[in-house]
Amino acid sequence: MRVMAQVAMVMNLDKCIGCHTCSVTCKQAWTNRAGTEYVWFNNVETRPGQGYPRRYEDQEKWKGGWVRTATGGLRLRSGGRFQKLLSIFASPVQPKLDDYYEPWTYDYENLVSAPLSDDFPVARPKSLITGEDTKIEWSANWDDSLGGTAETLANDPILQKLRKDSAEQIKLEYEKSFMFFLPRICEHCLNPSCMAACPSGAIYKRAEDGIVLVDQDKCRGWRQCITGCPYKKMYFNHRSGKAEKCHFCYPRIEVGLPTVCSETCVGRLRYIGIILYDADAVTKAAAVKDEQKLYEAQLDIMLDPHDPEVIAAAKLGDIPDEWIEAAQKSPVYALIKHFKVALPLHPEYRTMPMVWYIPPLSPVVDLLREQGHDAEAPGNLFGAIDALRIPVEYLAELFTAGDADIVTLVLQKLAAMRSYMRGVTLRNERDESLAEAVGMTGKAMEQMYRLLAIAKYDERYVIPPAHRDQAHNLEEMGCSLEEEGGPGMGGSGPFGEASGGPVPVAIESFNALRDRATADTAASSESLRDRTGDTNWDGN
Amino acid sequence: MDVFLWGVLPYLTAAIFFGGLWYRYRYDQFGWTTRSSQLYESKILRIASPMFHYALFVVLGGHLVGLFIPKNWTDAVGISQEMYHLTALSLGMVAGVATLLGIGMLIYRRRTTGPVFMATTKNDKAMYLVLVGALVLGMWATLTGDHTATGEHHNYRETVSVWFRSLFIFQPKIAAMAASTIQFKIHILVAFLLFASMPFTRLVHAFTVPLHFFFRPYMIYRSRPKSVESTHTHGRGWDKIGTPDRQKKGDDVYKP
Numbered sequence: 137m138r139v140m141a142q143v144a145m146v147m148n149l150d151k152c153i154g155c156h157t158c159s160v161t162c163k164q165a166w167t168n169r170a171g172t173e174y175v176w177f178n179n180v181e182t183r184p185g186q187g188y189p190r191r192y193e194d195q196e197k198w199k200g201g202w203v204r205t206a207t208g209g210l211r212l213r214s215g216g217r218f219q220k221l222l223s224i225f226a227s228p229v230q231p232k233l234d235d236y237y238e239p240w241t242y243d244y245e246n247l248v249s250a251p252l253s254d255d256f257p258v259a260r261p262k263s264l265i266t267g268e269d270t271k272i273e274w275s276a277n278w279d280d281s282l283g284g285t286a287e288t289l290a291n292d293p294i295l296q297k298l299r300k301d302s303a304e305q306i307k308l309e310y311e312k313s314f315m316f317f318l319p320r321i322c323e324h325c326l327n328p329s330c331m332a333a334c335p336s337g338a339i340y341k342r343a344e345d346g347i348v349l350v351d352q353d354k355c356r357g358w359r360q361c362i363t364g365c366p367y368k369k370m371y372f373n374h375r376s377g378k379a380e381k382c383h384f385c386y387p388r389i390e391v392g393l394p395t396v397c398s399e400t401c402v403g404r405l406r407y408i409g410i411i412l413y414d415a416d417a418v419t420k421a422a423a424v425k426d427e428q429k430l431y432e433a434q435l436d437i438m439l440d441p442h443d444p445e446v447i448a449a450a451k452l453g454d455i456p457d458e459w460i461e462a463a464q465k466s467p468v469y470a471l472i473k474h475f476k477v478a479l480p481l482h483p484e485y486r487t488m489p490m491v492w493y494i495p496p497l498s499p500v501v502d503l504l505r506e507q508g509h510d511a512e513a514p515g516n517l518f519g520a521i522d523a524l525r526i527p528v529e530y531l532a533e534l535f536t537a538g539d540a541d542i543v544t545l546v547l548q549k550l551a552a553m554r555s556y557m558r559g560v561t562l563r564n565e566r567d568e569s570l571a572e573a574v575g576m577t578g579k580a581m582e583q584m585y586r587l588l589a590i591a592k593y594d595e596r597y598v599i600p601p602a603h604r605d606q607a608h609n610l611e612e613m614g615c616s617l618e619e620e621g622g623p624g625m626g627g628s629g630p631f632g633e634a635s636g637g638p639v640p641v642a643i644e645s646f647n648a649l650r651d652r653a654t655a656d657t658a659a660s661s662e663s664l665r666d667r668t669g670d671t672n673w674d675g676n
Numbered sequence: 677m678d679v680f681l682w683g684v685l686p687y688l689t690a691a692i693f694f695g696g697l698w699y700r701y702r703y704d705q706f707g708w709t710t711r712s713s714q715l716y717e718s719k720i721l722r723i724a725s726p727m728f729h730y731a732l733f734v735v736l737g738g739h740l741v742g743l744f745i746p747k748n749w750t751d752a753v754g755i756s757q758e759m760y761h762l763t764a765l766s767l768g769m770v771a772g773v774a775t776l777l778g779i780g781m782l783i784y785r786r787r788t789t790g791p792v793f794m795a796t797t798k799n800d801k802a803m804y805l806v807l808v809g810a811l812v813l814g815m816w817a818t819l820t821g822d823h824t825a826t827g828e829h830h831n832y833r834e835t836v837s838v839w840f841r842s843l844f845i846f847q848p849k850i851a852a853m854a855a856s857t858i859q860f861k862i863h864i865l866v867a868f869l870l871f872a873s874m875p876f877t878r879l880v881h882a883f884t885v886p887l888h889f890f891f892r893p894y895m896i897y898r899s900r901p902k903s904v905e906s907t908h909t910h911g912r913g914w915d916k917i918g919t920p921d922r923q924k925k926g927d928d929v930y931k932p
Binding site: 170171217220221224225226227230232233265266327332337340344352356357358359377 | 705725
């Protein structure tokens with residue numbers, strides 16, 4: 137047993153209202169730069185829907201993730217090392233810009249500079265790729281809230297699979313009758329296929345917290361990681377020629393702060409915590425034969441942080457005491473392994489993802505309410521979960537490789553919790569039978585309720601700061617970009633800050649930001665040059 | 677003059693080549709990339725790029741054989757000059773034509789696809805000129821270089837190759853090279869230019885062919901660096917990293 141720590145996230149999809157605040161703040165913080173205009177480290181997609189980039193889940197086409205070989209090993213779906221190097225001169229299945237979308241801005245300048253005329257001046261959309269006029273045809277969330285799905289819904293790879301599998305024809309109208317939002321960031325997998333696909337070995341998992349990063353100096357732009365990642369959360373910066381990805385806001389995590397997407401989440405649906413896992417068992421767990429057993433296999437490699445044996449092994453593996461303590465308090469561990477209400481996204485890709493989701497009960501509740509039923513009465517809800525196969529099977533395709541029983545049980549737990557807590561609130565009665573029906577106790581039910589409904593900031597985010605003795609390294613260092621001829625000298629381009637010279641991901645620590653924000657004098661334009669977005673705007 | 681061209685210039689080129697590579701590897705890791713334009717266009721690239729690169733490998737192999745294997749070795753194993761020349765010429769022509777066709781398609785793509793053209797730096801354009809020049813002149817030398825201006829028979833394996841090998845023992849046989857034809861001389865001078873400029877262009881990606889991919893484990897764990905600064909390289913000095921800003925001619929850059 138080799139114990140390692142992983143910073144993991146759980147998102148409670150029932151609470152997601154699809155406001156895209158996470159996406160926007162993330163973009164402002166990290167991808168508001170030249171070369172990453174089309175990149176959303178965090179995006180929110182409407183399901184059913186095609187996702188971003190379009191149809192990324194169709195692995196027959198995009199060749200992401202791992203497949204199990206006949207001998208029980210794992211092989212990249214996109215091919216072995218030899219095949220990869222042979223096809224390196226033109227990456228065979230890289231998504232084109234059209235598969236994401238062509239980013240644009242508006243010619244706002246024209247609004248103020250147009251000469252006097254009878255017509256109102258307009259701000260034409262301009263492509264951020266060519267600078268020419270453009271026609272906006274798609275974006276990262278073009279099918280938001282099922283918009284335009286009469287045209288595009290049939291392209292959802294999950295619906296296509298369901299339709300192929302199910303004997304009865306699912307009607308489009310029926311498909312339209314449920315909807316939920318799926319916010320996605322990099323999964324920071326335990327068995328990442330982007331890392332395995334990288335010819336240069338530039339992608340690595342941090343030993344301390346499991347965050348998967350791209351070494352910008354080692355990356356040579358071979359683009360194999362983009363094919364390798366089944367979630368298509370690896371992006372190519374077309375200006376610098378390097379791969380970039382969600383880095384779990386590591387400068388914030390290192391000082392004990394949650395990611396920007398979590399911090400700014402309006403629905404407070406994100407949880408961040410530590411998971412201890414057995415690194416030696418990862419490959420074996422990822423190679424389990426039955427796809428539907430992958431969820432269980434991943435649960436098995438997550439270790440109980442209260443187990444004395446695990447604690448001893450963790451200490452042996454140089455995991456600091458604060459981290460073990462944090463793992464014990466981890467809300468993420470509680471939701472994933474204790475209450476078993478969070479599920480991994482597409483475990484069948486065999487990458488062992490570490491951003492998990494509590495499947496939404498709302499599609500079921502909404503349907504029930506639309507049909508005129510009391511959507512929170514226990515009998516109704518339980519019956520509906522069984523009867524409404526389509527939402528459940530759709531969720532199962534996302535979270536359990538198609539095993540509807542697991543999703544049903546999770547939804548039943550959530551339904552039981554609603555009914556149980558309704559009893560507590562309205563009649564002050566604790567109906568143990570409701571809890572027992574889903575294999576829980578009333579007390580556990582209330583704990584789960586507290587975690588899902590009330591949990592305050594420090595209950596949702598249990599993040600131990602990096603080691604004390606390294607704290608001085610987190611101060612902002614003299615940034616090399618400011619040198620003459622360095623990329624930081626670019627200044628602004630014709631379309632504002634985002635179109636200027638390419639600036640690599642600046643490492644600006646929280647401490648530096650705080651110092652700047654609380655300083656008595658305005659920041660000089662020199663020091664603002666390499667700021668990474670408007671989140672560190674200090675009012676000057 | 678001959679002493680400078682064939683006795684000094686080769687070593688000067690080598691010095692710039694290796695020194696430049698060392699400098700760039702040491703100071704410009706972030707700028708060391710293929711700077712792929714596949715995101716903008718992939719239909720032509722998918723055919724042209726592998727064609728160019730694979731043909732280039734054959735061309736490279738041909739050069740190595742032609743330059744490093746002495747004529748008396750092939751004579752000794754019974755390969756006649758005619759046989760050798762025929763094989764080299766036919767294989768070399770196929771590879772040469774494929775290389776030129778590949779790079780021709782790539783340049784066509786670069787010129788006609790808007791975003792790709794915009795992502796082309798001055799450095800790139802100069803590089804293409806030298807690269808295509810070296811290729812075309814090489815073909816020209818192969819096709820017409822077997823006779824000197826006075827009509828005498830010329831075999832580069834008895835002139836260029838002899839000189840080239842002598843460079844490595846630091847006793848350049850300048851006379852051997854001077855006896856070669858003008859076609860070969862020009863080709864070699866352009867090749868000097870190509871190699872001297874290589875460390876400063878995007879062609880450096882060729883020197884980080886990821887062969888270690890075969891030997892490394894799939895999973896890589898790395899500890900957080902003790903000091904962030906130590907992992908950073910400071911950028912090259914001769915041009916900016918990445919592609920230029922997107923702006924049409926005549927666009928005014930807003931300067932507050």
